[in-house]
Amino acid sequence: MAGRTSIPNKSSALIAMIADEDTVTGFLLAGVGNVDLRRKTNYLIVDSKTTIKQIEDAFKEFTTKDDIAIVLISQYVANMIRFLVDSYNKPVPAILEIPSKDHPYDPASDSVLSRVKYLFSAESVAGDRR
Numbered sequence: 001m002a003g004r005t006s007i008p009n010k011s012s013a014l015i016a017m018i019a020d021e022d023t024v025t026g027f028l029l030a031g032v033g034n035v036d037l038r039r040k041t042n043y044l045i046v047d048s049k050t051t052i053k054q055i056e057d058a059f060k061e062f063t064t065k066d067d068i069a070i071v072l073i074s075q076y077v078a079n080m081i082r083f084l085v086d087s088y089n090k091p092v093p094a095i096l097e098i099p100s101k102d103h104p105y106d107p108a109s110d111s112v113l114s115r116v117k118y119l120f121s122a123e124s125v126a127g128d129r130r
Helices: 020-031 052-064 073-081 082-087 111-130
Strands: 014-019 043-045 066-072 094-098
Touching: 014 020, 014 052, 020 043, 043 052, 052 066, 052 073, 052 082, 066 073, 073 082, 073 094, 082 111, 094 111
Parallel strands: 014 043, 014 066, 066 094
Antiparallel strands: none
């Protein structure tokens, strides 16, 4: 299909993580972790010593890698780089904002959710015109 982006079908696609230590550890225990031949991981643990530049670099790296299908990012971390998250508009990898242990989920801050709500409201308006 024209205009559609497909997920690379080598052997599998990865999930990348940018979150606090507890969240990343939980996903690593579930089998999400990966270390490639260059010793690069598919996750970034964000703590008080992590700089905004490191978070931005990890986000840019994960969203440009061919083998990543989903980037999970804690919402409070996404708020630190909100301009990057909001300007990202590609379907793959998908960006999903998730809550963390210390920071509850706020649907009003989630850019993906707001886009979905906008699309569904536009479709319902278009459907009413028919």
